[in-house]
Every structure is written in C-alpha cells, then in structure tokens.
Amino acid sequence: AQSVTQLDSQVPVFEEAPVELRCNYSSSVSVYLFWYVQYPNQGLQLLLKYLSGSTLVESINGFEAEFNKSQTSFHLRKPSVHISDTAEYFCAVTYTSGTYKYIFGTGTRLKVLA
Amino acid sequence: DGGITQSPKYLFRKEGQNVTLSCEQNLNHDAMYWYRQDPGQGLRLIYYSQIVNDFQKGDIAEGYSVSREKKESFPLTVTSAQKNPTAFYLCASSRPGLAGQETQYFGPGTRLLVL
Numbered sequence: 157a158q159s160v161t162q163l164d165s166q167v168p169v170f171e172e173a174p175v176e177l178r179c180n181y182s183s184s185v186s187v188y189l190f191w192y193v194q195y196p197n198q199g200l201q202l203l204l205k206y207l208s209g210s211t212l213v214e215s216i217n218g219f220e221a222e223f224n225k226s227q228t229s230f231h232l233r234k235p236s237v238h239i240s241d242t243a244e245y246f247c248a249v250t251y252t253s254g255t256y257k258y259i260f261g262t263g264t265r266l267k268v269l270a
Numbered sequence: 271d272g273g274i275t276q277s278p279k280y281l282f283r284k285e286g287q288n289v290t291l292s293c294e295q296n297l298n299h300d301a302m303y304w305y306r307q308d309p310g311q312g313l314r315l316i317y318y319s320q321i322v323n324d325f326q327k328g329d330i331a332e333g334y335s336v337s338r339e340k341k342e343s344f345p346l347t348v349t350s351a352q353k354n355p356t357a358f359y360l361c362a363s364s365r366p367g368l369a370g371q372e373t374q375y376f377g378p379g380t381r382l383l384v385l
Contacts, residue, residue, distance in 0.1 A: 165310065188370050199274070199360055199376030200313075207371050246312060250370035256301055256320060257328070258374065262312040 158183045160247050161188040162261035169237055170269050177264045179221075179247030186252040189230040191221055203240075203245070207232065217241075242261045242268045274377035276361050281382045283348065283355060289301040291346045291380045293361035300366045303374065306330060307358040316359075319344055348382065353376045356384050 159182045163202060169175045181187060182232040190203040192200040206234050221232045247261040274295045283289045297369065301320050305313040315328030319338040334353025338344055344363075348355045359380045364372040 160313075184384045190373075192374075192376075197364075197379070197381075199378050200374075201376070205373065252370060256318060256364070256370065257315060260302075260305075260313040260314075262310060 157250065158185075158251070160249055160259050160260055160261035162247055164264045165262065166265045166267065168267045168269055171239055172236050174235050175233065175237050175241075175246050175266065177266065179230045179232065179261060181228050181247075181249050183228070183249065183251070185251045188252060189217075189221075189223060190248040190250075190258070191219070191230070191244045192248060192260075194246065196243075198262065200246060203232070204223075237256050237266070237268050239268050239270060241261050242266060274363055274375055275375035276359075276380050278380060279378070280333060281380055282385050286350045286385050288347055288349050289382070290346070291359055291361075291382070293344045293346065293377060294342055295344075295361075295363045295375075295377075295382075296342060297363055297365075297375060298341070299363035299375070300341070301337070301364045301372070302335070303362040303364075304328075304336065304344070304346045305360045305362065307360055313360065316346065344347060357382060357384055 161180045178206045186260045189202040190205045192229045204224045205212045219234045239261045244265045247265045248258045277292045303318040304316040317336045319325035335347045361377040362374040
C-alpha cells in the first residue's frame with residue numbers, strides 16, 4: 157500500500173538557522189507531491205507542490221522542496237527560519253493514475269526558538 | 271471573499287447522539303472532502319464527493335454519513351456508531367481539473383468533543 161512517512165514528529169530550531177523537514181513516500185506508480193502548513197487551530201494551506209518539470213519547487217515565503225525519484229523523497233528546506241514559521245507541516249501525495257485521493261503523512265511540528 | 275466555512279468551531283456530543291458538522295464553500299469547486307485529524311496520525315479521509323449527488327467512502331467511513339445535495343454544501347454526520355469521535359474535523363474542496371493535481375483548500379475545522 158502507498159504511504160507517506162515523516163520520520164520527525166517534532167523539530168526544534170533556533171531563529172535564523174536552516175531547517176530540513178523530511179518526507180519519504182512509498183509508491184510503485186508516478187505521484188504528485190505536496191507540502192501543506194497548518195497553524196494552530198486552523199485548516200491546512202498549500203505551501204508548494206511538485207507536478208512535473210523542475211524537481212526543485214519553491215514557495216513565496218522562502219521554503220523549497222526537491223523531488224528525488226530515486227530516493228522517493230520530497231524534503232522541505234528553508235535556509236533561515238523565522239518565529240512565524242512555527243507550525244505543523246504535512247507532506248502529501250496523490251497519484252497520476254487519476255484518483256482524487258490524497259495520502260497525508262503524520263506531520264512534523266516545527267518549533268522556532270528565539 | 272471566497273473560501274470554506276465550517277461550523278460550529280466546537281461541538282459537544284452526548285453518548286448515543288448523532289451530530290452534524292457543516293461545511294460550505296463559495297469557491298465553485300466540484301470536489302469536496304472530509305478528513306479527521308488526530309494527534310500524531312495526520313489526516314485521514316472519511317468521505318469525498320466529486321460531483322453533486324455522488325460521494326465515495328474514504329479510509330475511515332464507518333460511523334459517519336454525508337450528503338451532497340448542493341454544490342456548495344457537504345455536511346458530515348457523526349453517528350452514534352462512531353465510538354471514538356473526539357477529533358478535529360477538516361473539510362476541504364478542490365477545483366475540477368486533472369485528478370490529483372489540484373490544490374485542496376481547507377476550512378478552519380470543527381473540534382468535536384464527547385461529554
């Protein structure tokens with residue numbers, strides 16, 4: 157069965173330090189990949205997504221993620237985090253075979269420390 | 271402003287009671303979804319609907335029911351058969367398009383608690 161693994165449930169990091177949130181997926185078919193962010197007591201918002209083309213995708217607030225097919229990974233990175241980046245981050249996959257179903261990872265809680 | 275609204279923000283359920291969570295969207299999206307979020311488990315799909323008057327079970331549909339009589343509305347009923355309903359419930363919608371590529375837009379959620 158297809159699955160998404162986010163090994164780190166919590167990641168503390170100091171402000172202005174770099175961060176990487178890891179995401180690996182298990183799939184025998186082609187996938188689309190997404191990162192969503194959830195601020196406390198709110199719904200999720202799309203951060204960035206990979207559909208095709210360049211394997212490096214960027215968001216408007218400085219995050220980037222790279223699709224690595226050989227390692228089945230889609231890790232999220234930011235070179236310098238801010239206090240406002242404190243949130244929970246979810247990786248998700250869908251399949252190019254035509255389903256509307258998303259499969260979400262268990263989430264990584266990023267806590268940025270002053 | 272376009273968006274998705276969920277009500278109520280908090281909902282309390284008594285033993286043996288059915289409760290209904292509201293989800294409304296004015297984004298003109300065809301597809302709508304219900305997820306359940308539990309700590310450490312991420313989001314799990316309960317039901318989804320691609321068009322009016324049609325819906326499919328997700329991974330954890332037991333104890334829940336839905337209807338899709340209008341494009342804008344996708345209410346979720348948590349029935350008494352759902353023995354562990356305490357969770358954060360999220361509704362989402364997406365545009366028609368190539369399946370799997372479309373961004374999902376989420377509402378603010380409803381927190382359901384059992385008395």
